Amino acid sequence: MFGTVCLDCGTRGTMHDALARVAAGEEDPPCLDCGGILKSSTVSFGQALDEEIVRQSRRAALDCDLFLAAGTSLTVHPAAGFADLALSAGADLVVCNAEPTPYDGHATAVLREPLDEVLPALVAACTSRPI
Numbered sequence: 001m002f003g004t005v006c007l008d009c010g011t012r013g014t015m016h017d018a019l020a021r022v023a024a025g026e027e028d029p030p031c032l033d034c035g036g037i038l039k040s041s042t043v044s045f046g047q048a049l050d051e052e053i054v055r056q057s058r059r060a061a062l063d064c065d066l067f068l069a070a071g072t073s074l075t076v077h078p079a080a081g082f083a084d085l086a087l088s089a090g091a092d093l094v095v096c097n098a099e100p101t102p103y104d105g106h107a108t109a110v111l112r113e114p115l116d117e118v119l120p121a122l123v124a125a126c127t128s129r130p131i
């Protein structure tokens with residue numbers, strides 16, 4: 001959400017720069033390289049995932065000790081499958097989601113509190129203990 005990507009040429013930039021152009025009067029700032037459409041570099045439904053990022057995510061899921069799934073129904077693949085990979089590799093799973101997920105029964109902990117409350121509490125708890 002902090003980056004932009006051009007849908008035509010793939011040029012990446014910062015959201016800060018794009019929003020500065022909007023503030024300066026451009027209604028819908030185009031790509032500075034090719035004039036194409038800029039969008040947030042988040043992944044939209046129906047948009048293909050970057051294969052390198054998927055590969056890195058699989059590796060991280062296989063190598064982690066604890067897999068934190070936050071704000072996801074864990075129903076959309078391939079991302080939902082990363083929880084399976086982590087569990088199969090022996091990691092603990094913590095689900096932070098307002099609604100039940102298919103993985104709740106496999107989780108070490110399931111937290112239903114709002115993410116803006118539970119995530120800072122988790123970070124504080126993890127950073128106050130020696131690793």
Ligand SMILES: [Zn+2]
Pocket residue numbers: 006007008009010011031032033034035036037
């Ligand atoms: Zn472009």
